[in-house]
Amino acid sequence: MNLLLxxxxGDDLFTDDTDEKPNPAKRLLPTDEQLQRWAEAALESRTTFEEPELTIRLVSEEESQTLNHEYRGKEKPTNVLSFPFDAPPEVPIELLGDLIICIAVVEREADEQNKSTEAHWAHMVVHGCLHLLGYDHIKDGEAEEMEAIExxxxxxxxxxxxxxxxxxxTN
Known part of the structure; x- marks a missing residue:
């Protein structure tokens, strides 16, 4: 498999005056290579696509909350949103869809759960990719299956x- 990532x-992560990326000293954002590795691990042997395409968008709480409200009716930001792409059979594209991951929520959850930020980022990418592949956790049986795969x-x-x-x- 050759994932095209x-x-x-998110646009509102940039300062008003420049197009610079957010200061990595303030935020421990995963590298493109890490995101690629985590997504490939989630997709490996779970998709028939030879060259699947995936977009991962890292966003602010504001953008996450807007999308979460628009698509799920929830009035708060969330860790990861998954938007699968269902191409018509006649369209030969291997686009899986989009993952929207809220930076602040992932960081806060990692801290609250006493986990490394990196491990939680990996979990959110894997979790989101599984949603794109059709896995869900609404019902208990589905949740157990999805969690076991994760x-x-x-x-x-x-x-x-x-x-x-x-x-x-304890420190």
Whole structure:
């Protein structure tokens, strides 16, 4: 598989005067290479596409909340939104869809759950990719299946089980 990945940063993440990326010293954003690795691990052997295309857009809380309200009727930002693309059979394109990941929510959840930010980013990319492939977690049986797949993928990437309760920070 040769994943074609388009990584985008939300427009409101830039300063008003420049087109510079957000200061990496303030935010631990994953690299394009990390995003690629995590997405490929999630898609490997789970898609028949030879060259799947995927967009991952990293956004602010404001953009996440707007999209979450528009598409899910929820009035708050969320960690990851998945927008699958269903091409008509006559269109020969291998576009999986788009993942919208809220930077601040991922960072906050990692802190609240006492996880490394990197591990939580990996989990959100894997989780979102599985949604694009049709997995869901609305019903208990679906949630158990999806979580088991996430655990397997994340373990293959050397990350611990994201559903284990972390030990409290004693420092």
């Amino acid at each position: 388009d990584v985008q940063l 655990r397997t993928i994340l373990a293959s990437l050397d990350y611990s089980d994201p559903y284990l309760e972390p030990m409290p920070d």
